[in-house]
Amino acid sequence: MSPQLAIMLALVVPLVGAALIAITGRLHDNLRETVTLITATLLAVIVWSLVPLILDGERPEVTLLQVMPGIDIGFRVEPLGMLFATLASSLWIINSIYSIGYMRGNKEKNQTRFYICFALAITATMGLAFSANLFTLFLFYELLTLSTYPLVAHKGDAGTVKSARVYLGVLLSTSIALLLTAIIWTYHVAGSGDFVLGGILRGLMDPASVGLLLALFVFGVGKAAIMPVHRWLPAAMVAPTPVSALLHAVAVVKAGVFTITKVIVYIFGADYLFSLPQSGWLVYLAAFTIISASLVALRQTNLKRLLAYSTIAQLSYVIMAAAILKPMAEIGAAVHMVAHAFGKITLFFAAGAIYVAAKKTDIAQLRGIGRRMPWTMAAFSIGALSMIGVPPTAGFVSKWYILGGALQAGHYVAIFTIIASTVLNAAYFLPIVYMAWFEKEDTSINTNTSVIKEHGEAPLLMVLALTITAALTIGFFFFNGTVIELEKQIVPRLDSS
Amino acid sequence: MTIVFAIFLLTMLVITAVAIVQSSNLFVSVMLTSIFSLLMSTNFFVLDAADVALTEAAVGAGITTVIFLSALALTATQEKPNRSGRGIALIVVGLTASLIIYATFDKPRLGDPDAPVHQHVAPYYLDNTMEQMGFPNVVTAVLSSYRGYDTLGEVFVVFAACIGVLFILDARTGTGPKYVTRKMTGLRHHLIPQVVGRILVPFIVLFGLYVQFHGEYGPGGGFQAGAIIATAFILYSLLEGEQAALRAVPRSAQLGLVICGALMFGMVGVLCMIMGGEFLDYSVLMENPVTARQIGIIVIEAGVGMAVCGAMLSIFHAFAARSAEDTDEAV
Amino acid sequence: MDFAQHLPALQVIVPLLAAPLIVLLQPRGFAWAATTATAFFSFAVSIAIAVRILAGDILRYEMGGWFAPIGIELRVDAFSAIVLLIISGAAAISLIAARNSINQQIEDHRQPLFFAAWLLAIAGLVGMVVTADAFNIFVFMEISSLAGYILIAGGPDRRTLPAVFKYLIIGTIGATFYLIGVGMIYMMTGTLNLEDMAQRVVGIEDQRPILVAAAFVFIGLALKAALFPLHVWLPNAYTHAPHMVTVFLAACGTKVAVYVLLRFQFSIFQSFGEHLLQFALFLMPLALLGIIVASLVAMFEGHLKRMLAFSSVAQIGYILMGASLMSDSGITASTLHMFNHALTKGALFLAVAKFATQYADLRIDSLKSAARSMPLTSFAFVIAGLSLIGVPGTAGFISKWQLIMAIMETGNMGFIMVAIVVISSLIAVGYIWRVIETLYAIPTDDLPDDAADVSVKPEKIDMLLIALIFTVAMNIYFGLVPGLPLTLAELSSKILLKVEF
C-alpha cells in the first residue's frame, strides 16, 4: 500500500463507514455496530501503517484538487499530524466499544444518527490531522464542528438544544470571525498557507502584526478552549458520555490544540516567534487559563463539569508548552496531547460508567462507590493521577518535557504555573479518589429508588474499554520512546541549538 | 411666432400638470391628463417630431384616458385627503431637482446644429435612408430597420402588458375564465353621439389604415395606426355596448391579433436568419436589398400595428368587461 | 453564416418568440412543458456561449445587419457570459421544479399567460445582458420588469397586490431615471452604443451633464438592484410572490441590474476623471450599511421568506462592496459572489418552496419539527444555509474568501470592512441557525408521540426535491471546484477594468 493510498483511505474509510452505518442502521443494530467496529479497526490499521514511514523521515503528500490558484485541498503527513491521527483512530476503536455499551445500557434514541455523525467526525479529524495547508485544515475544522453538533444535541430537549447552541455558536463564530480572517491574512501575506517546517511568515510582517495574527489564530481556534472562548466546553457536557470522550480526548479539543501547535511550528516557526517579544503574551494567557480553570474546577459539584474544567486547564498546558517555543517544550506539547487524551478518556469513561450503572452525576454521591465498582474506580484513580502528573502515569512524561522546556527558556511564570496547577489538580482529584475508596456510602444523599442503589459494575463492554485506556495511561509512562522520536522531528533545527 | 406659441404651450403644460396633481377629483385629473397629452403632442409637433406627436395624441390622449376612465369606473372617483409623506417627497424631489439644475449649465443649447447629438450617428440615417430604404421617412427607417430590434422589444412590452392585464384581472377565485358579459347598453339612448359616432368609426379606421401604410412616406406607422384603429373599436364599443363590440371583434380575435402581430415580426427576423443574414436583416430576403427592406418593413409594420391594436383592445375590454360584471352585481 | 454565430441572438429571441406561442396553443400542461424546454434550450445556449468565451472569444452580433453604432449590436464577453449562465440556469432549474408548486398556486386557465410571462422575464433579463446598446437595455429592462410584475402578481395572498404595485412604481421610477441618464449621455455623445459611448465620453469638456447622467443611471439601477436603502420593494415582493417565482427572481432578478450598473460605472464612466473614485466612496458606505442593517433585520424577522429576502439585500451589499474596491480581485470577488449567491439563494428558496407544499404558513415558528416529515428538504436547507454563512466546502465560502482577500489588499483600512463582513457572517449564523433548530426541534409535549407520527406524511420525491438536491450539490461542487465561475469572474474583472490580457 503506497502512503498516498493510505492517506486517501484514511479519509475514505470512515466516510464509507458512515454510509454503511446509515444503510445497516435500518436493518439491524448488531450489524450496524459491527460495521462501526470494523471501520474503526480498519482505519487504525491504515493509520498505523504510516507510522514507520514518518519515523524514517518521509513526508508523503497528496493533492486532492486545486480549489483556487494557489489554494489546494491537499494532505501531507508530518509527525504532529501522524501522532494526532494515530491517537484519534486508535481511541476510536475503544470509544466505539464503550459507546455500544453506553448507548445500549442507557437505551438512547437515534443511535444510527449517533454512529453516523461519529464516523463523520472521525473523517474530519483525519482530514484535519493530515492537512497540508491552512485551507484544508479549515475545511475539516468546520466539518468537525458541524458533524459533532448533532452529537452534542443528541438528547434533543430544550436544555440540550440551548447548550448545543452555545457549543456551535462559540466554535462557529470564533472560527468564521477570527480563524478565517487569520488564514486569509496568512494567504494574503505569504501567498500560501502551506505548512512548512520553520514557518512561512518569517520577515514578511511587522512584529506588531505578527502578535495580532497570533491572537487571531489563538482565539479563532475556539476548540482549544483558551479563556475567554472556553464556554462551549462545559456547555457541551449535556452530550452523552461517549461524545464527551470524543470531544475531550479523541478529536475536538485535541483538534484545537493541534491546530495551534501546528500553526506555531509550521506557519510562524517557533524560533521566529521566539525572537519576537510581541508573541510572549500567549504564555501568560495560557498560564492564566490553567490557574483559573483549575480554581473553577475546584468548586464544581458535578463530576462531568469538573472534568470539563480540568480539560480547559490541560489544554492550556499544551498551548503554554507550544508558546514557550523551546524544543523540549514543543515535544512536551505533542506528548501532552497524547498523555491527556489517555488520562481524560479514562476519566470520562469512568464517569459514564458510573452514570449508566448508578445514575450518579454529582461528586458528593460518589462516597464509597469504589467498593461497588472497583474496576471503574481503579481506572478513575489512574486517570486522576495522570492528570496530576504522578509517576508511573502518562501525565508525568509530558509534564517532565514541558517543565524541561520552561527551564530551558528560563520562563519562571511557566514553571510556577506548572507547580501551582499540579497542586490544584491534586486538590480537586484526590478528594474524589479518597471519597470513593475510603468513605462509607451515603444513603441519605442518594434519594433514588433501591433498584438503582443496588448496582454493581457497568456493562462489560464499558468496563473493558476503560480498563484498556487505564492500562494505556500507565503503559505510556514506560513505552513512550516512539512518540518522542516522532516528535523530535518537528524541532530539528532547534535541537542542535 | 412659433416660438411664442411654444413658450405658451410649455407654460400651459406646467399649469395643467399642477392642476392634475392638485385636483382631488380623480375624474377631473384624468381628463386633465388627456389635455396634458394633447398639449404635449402639439409641443412635439412644434419641435419637429411629427411621428411622436401623432403617437402621443393617439396613445397618450386617446388610449390612456380610456383605460384610466375604465379603471376609475371600477375603483373610485374621489381622492381622500392625506397629508402624510409630503416632507419626504419634497426632500427627494428637491434633491433630484438640484441634480438636474446642476446639469443645466453645460448643456448644448436648443437647436444647435453642432450639438453632439446631431453629429455622430444621426447624420448617417439622414444621409442614407433614401438610398438604403428607398423611402423618405427617416423615423420609420430607424424604427423598423436600423433599430428594428428595439421595436421588436417594444412589441413584446405591449404583449407583456396585454397578457399581464388579462392575467391579473382574470384572477377571480378560479372557476374558469370569466368571459361573461352582461347587458350593457352603451350610449344607445343618446341620439347625437350615436349618429355622429357611427359615421366617425369607419373614417377613423380608414385613417388608421392610411397611417399604417403611408408610414414610409409621411408621419405614421404601425404604432400610430394600431392605436388609432383600436380607438375606433373602443368608440364602437362605447356606442354599442360591450356585447356588440365583442361580437364584432371577439376576445380570442383580439388576443390572436396580438400574438400574430408579435410572431409576424419575430418570424420575419427568423426568416432573415434562415436566409443567411442576421436577425432582422431584411436585405437578404430578396435579390434587391432595397426592395427587400421595403417588403420586410411593410410586414413588420403590419405586425406592430396588429399587436398594438390587439393589445389595446384586449386591455380595454379586460377593464370594461369587469365593470359590466360589477354593475350587474351591484344591481 | 453558421449557427454558432447566431448564439447571442438566439439567447434572446427563442424565449421571446416562445412566449406568444404558448399563449396561442393553450392546452393544459403544455405551457409548463414548453416553457421548461425553452428554458433548457436557453441554458444550453448560455453554456455554448460560455464555452466560446472561455476559448477567448468575444461574441458580437449586428442586429439587422447594421454595424454599430448605427444599428444595435449584441456583445457578449465573460462578464455577460457568467450572468447569462446565472439567468438561464436559474430559469431552467426553477421551471423544471415548478410544476406542482405552480399548480398549487395558479389556477389552470391562467397558467399559459403565467408561463408566457415567465418566458418574457427570461428574454428580458438575457436581453439586457447581451445587448451593447444603452437604449436597448431599457427596452429589455421593461420587458423583464413587466413580466416580473406579472409573475409576482400570481401570488395567492392579497398582500401580493400592494407589494407588486409598490414594485411597479419603484421599478418604473428606476427605469425612467435610467432613461434620463442615458438621454443625457446621448445628448453629450450622440451615440447609444456602450463601447462607442465609452470612447466618446473621454473627450467631452462639459462634464456636468455626464456626472449628472452617471448619478441618474446609478440611482435608477440601484433602485432596480435593491441596493440599500433603495430596497424597500424587495422584501414584500419576494415574500408574497409564488414560491417558484421567488426562486427564479432571487437567483437572478436583481443581479442583472447590478450587471448593468457595473457595466456603466466601469466601462463608460471609468475613463471619466475622478468619477470612479467618487462612485466607490459613495457606494462603499451604502454597501456596508446595507450588509449590517439588512442582516440585523433578517435576524429578527419571523417569516422565513422575508428573512431570506432581507438576507438577499445584504448579499447585494457584498456584491457591490467587492466592486467598490475597484481592484481586480475586488471585482472578481463581486462577480463570483453573484454566481455563488444565485446558487445559494436559489437552493434556499427551493427548499422554502418544498416546505410550502406541506406547510401553508411559512413563519419560522410554524415549521417546528419539519425535519421529521421532510428530512431531505431540511437537510438541503441546512447545507444551503451553511453556504450562505460561508462555511468551507460550499460555494458561499469561496466568494467570501475572495472578498476578504480583496479587502486585505487595500491595506489597513480594510480591517473595518473585514470586521463588517465577519460580523454579518456571524449574524447569518444566527438567523440560519434559528431556522435549523426549529426544523430539527423535538415536537412539543402537547402532541403525544403517536399522534405526531400518524400525522407525518412521507416526503414526496418530486422534481422540486430533485432540483433542490441538485442545486445543493452544485453548491458543494462549486465550493470545491470553483474553476468555471472563478475563471469567468477573473476575465470579467479584467474586462471591466480594461486590463490588457
Next chain:
Amino acid sequence: MKLFEFLGYYNYWVFAILLMIGFYAVIAKANLIKKLIGLSIFQSAVFLMYISMDKVEGGTAPIIKPGVVDQLYSNPLPQVLILTAIVVGVSTLALGLAIVVRIKERYGTIEENEILDAD
C-alpha cells in the same frame, strides 16, 4: 434669436418642473391612481427632454424631401426612442391600473394608508 435661446432653457426647465411635479405626486399621494397619474407625468417629462434635443434650428421633421438640398432635418433617433418609450409607458400604466383594480376588489380601498392598516 434671443427668444430661441430662451426657449431652449425654458424647454429644459419645463422638463425639470414636470419631472418634479410627477415625482412629487408619486411619492406624496396616497391614492394609487393618483400615483399612476403622477408616474405618467413623470414619464412625459422625460419624453419632452428627449424631443427637445432633436430640434435643429431651421430644420423640419425628418422626412426627406427629394431634390431639396441643404435642408436641415431634426434628429430622427430621439424620436424613435420616444416612440418606443411612449408605448412602454402606456403598457406599464395599464398593468398598474389592473393591479389597482384588483386591490380595490380585495381591500375595498385604493388609499395606500388604508391598505397598510388593513393588513
